[in-house]
Amino acid sequence: MKKEVFSENQKQLARFAKALGHPVRVYIMELLSRQSCCYSGDLSENLPIAKSTLSQHLKELKSAGLIQGEIEAPKIKYCINRENWEKARNHFKILLKIE
Amino acid sequence: MKKEVFSENQKQLARFAKALGHPVRVYIMELLSRQSCCYSGDLSENLPIAKSTLSQHLKELKSAGLIQGEIEAPKIKYCINRENWEKARNHFKILLKIE
């Protein structure tokens, strides 16, 4: 029975921060923050990376809980996961003493 | 002459986020956010990692510009780098639409 050193909040903040720790993913989240939804193709056009690489970045954002995908065949519409985005907001707000 | 896809702001935000992408480093920044300064020994006592590992995490926070060390022989006093902490605050504030 080992004492846990880090709180759930610290671990979740680290997960969110890590997900934002790459320019491609910052780019995506900035876009989604502005327009709430987008298609993978929109991203692919503007980013200088292979589509398989983009797919991986989207997967990471998804598994960190920051975005979610919705099938609109044959495309996929990506949106912010509002619930977790709000959590991230609060975590960073507290850490950075915003307001 | 290749077109640069990412803005400096995006890259800097990614660097800050990446630096916060580990529970140990979140722990350190939370502590420094509360009390503004601390000694490496304070951290070492409470964290379940080798001192060499802690040293590396501090190095990363330093090279991301989030903290700075001041020698108070034989110890080192670590403080938040206020200028960059403020920058990080603003970056996250904008991204997360805080306020």
Add this chain to the structure above:
DNA sequence: CAATTTGTTCGTATTTTTGCGAACAACGAA
């Protein structure tokens, strides 16, 4: 049905991150 569009998964390679202990360096104290 065949062809096209859209995006994921697989296999691979490279680089970076994380972590440890041992050795080392710098300093104050005895």
Add this chain to the structure above:
DNA sequence: TTCGTTGTTCGCAAAAATACGAACAAATTG
């Protein structure tokens, strides 16, 4: 000077992240 304290650096190992193209899957279009 010798000892202890403090912290970094080195050498190593294991794991994770980054990136690509090829192959694949699923759906729409012709």
